[in-house]
Amino acid sequence: xxxxxxxxxxxxxxxxxxxxxxxxxxxxxxxxxxxxxxxxxxxxxxxxxxxxxxxxxxxxxxxxxxxxxxxxxxxxxxxxxxxxxxxxxxxxxxxxxxxxxxxxxxxxxxxxxxxxxxxxxxxxxxxxxxxxxxxxxxxxxxxxxxxxxxxxxxxxxxxxxxxxxxxxxxxxxxxxxxxxxxxxxxxxxxxxxxxxxxxxxxxxxxxxxxxxxxxxxxxxxxxxxxxxxxxxxxxxxxxxxxxxxxxxxxxxxxxxxxxxxxxxxxxxxxxxxxxxxxxxxxxxxxxxxxxxxxxxxxxxxxxxxxxxxxxxxxxxxxxxxxxxxxxxxxxxxxxxxxxxx
DNA sequence: AATCGGTTCAACCGCGGTAAC
DNA sequence: TGTTACCGCGGTTGAACCGAT
Numbered sequence: 288x289x290x291x292x293x294x295x296x297x298x299x300x301x302x303x304x305x306x307x308x309x310x311x312x313x314x315x316x317x318x319x320x321x322x323x324x325x326x327x328x329x330x331x332x333x334x335x336x337x338x339x340x341x342x343x344x345x346x347x348x349x350x351x352x353x354x355x356x357x358x359x360x361x362x363x364x365x366x367x368x369x370x371x372x373x374x375x376x377x378x379x380x381x382x383x384x385x386x387x388x389x390x391x392x393x394x395x396x397x398x399x400x401x402x403x404x405x406x407x408x409x410x411x412x413x414x415x416x417x418x419x420x421x422x423x424x425x426x427x428x429x430x431x432x433x434x435x436x437x438x439x440x441x442x443x444x445x446x447x448x449x450x451x452x453x454x455x456x457x458x459x460x461x462x463x464x465x466x467x468x469x470x471x472x473x474x475x476x477x478x479x480x481x482x483x484x485x486x487x488x489x490x491x492x493x494x495x496x497x498x499x500x501x502x503x504x505x506x507x508x509x510x511x512x513x514x515x516x517x518x519x520x521x522x523x524x525x526x527x528x529x530x531x532x533x534x535x536x537x538x539x540x541x542x543x544x545x546x547x548x549x550x551x552x553x554x555x556x557x558x559x560x561x562x563x564x565x566x567x568x569x570x571x572x573x574x575x576x577x578x579x580x581x582x583x584x585x586x587x588x589x590x591x592x593x594x595x596x597x598x599x600x601x602x603x604x605x606x607x608x609x610x611x612x613x614x615x616x617x618x619x620x621x622x623x624x625x626x627x628x
Numbered sequence: 629a630a631t632c633g634g635t636t637c638a639a640c641c642g643c644g645g646t647a648a649c
Numbered sequence: 650t651g652t653t654a655c656c657g658c659g660g661t662t663g664a665a666c667c668g669a670t
Contacts, residue, residue: 302640304664326655342656343639378658393659394637632670640662649653 300329300337305344309334313341314349347388354386358395366392367400371414 305313316332322345323331325338334341347353358366362384369380377389377396384392396411404411 304638324655339641339656340639346657347638375659389658390638398636630670632668634667634669636664636666638662638664641660642658643660644658645656647653647655649651 299335300340301335302340305348309336310344310349313345317345317349347390352386353388358387358399362387363395363400366396367404367414370396370400370411374412 301309312332312334316328320331322328322342325342328334328338328341329336332341336344365383366380369383373379375393377393381387381389381392401411404414408416410416
């Protein structure tokens, strides 16, 4: 329904930064009487502020259990993980970070995490690889003089599990993927699904919580993050879960919450299953087949290993071979060579 | 030392949900 | 059932801060 601003009836109320005296009054009043009705609090506390302003000041700054200072890497990981599932539900995310406010998390996301993800070629909204042209251009610049085929072989060839590609290699992977996505309009190239970086990076894989390596565990999933809470971003989460689905997410979430499974998730768990959820929000199909020769994730044993490149198939069968052909072609490849070189 | 542009974050704005009447 | 009041949330703003020149 909405309503007019709570303070419009009284234009004389003070706005802007709070003074130490005002803070003191507010703290003093609430510690003695509790906040009660925020609307009437300012009058009762002797403050020339609107109730909303008092509530904000209290919940975001003066509350005694506020935890101030820099976010730890764990905090950051938790924020990314929950954002990939919940989206911009800052208050819900804040509920999993005791002492942190939704406002603080929102600010931190917008000023730090968002930029980090963008730099890495990850869309912070969808947690999927970016496909916009500006990003492609910046990636191509980042690549500088790199060579596409060597990029692919370096990034995908014989990398041992656990040895993550550096940022340049990531850029190469991203560029290739994005170009392929553009070419195959409406299709989803499965590099993202199988991207070892996305799956193994604790900051990007929601399953990678609190020391649980989704690439190594081998359990049946039985939990879900949906139900009353919308499955906001089926993208990364369901992709990761479907590709690498032998994980106990509830344990991860329980660990996050200091050992006990959060109430919300218990409630959710009792009503839905991940399979149902995935059925409702199936991961995007890989319309362009991921070439076996480039490596696939072995879900049967140790999780999502990238198999070493084995060139047993016809070399002309893969999209990457087509790519090399395309790039070798004097006429059609010149444009792409310009971008890539 | 002064200026400028970018970044950070506290505070504000306005809307949606919902309880109370 | 419709209206009003209130709370909480997410998006936005702008002053303060900071580093580069």
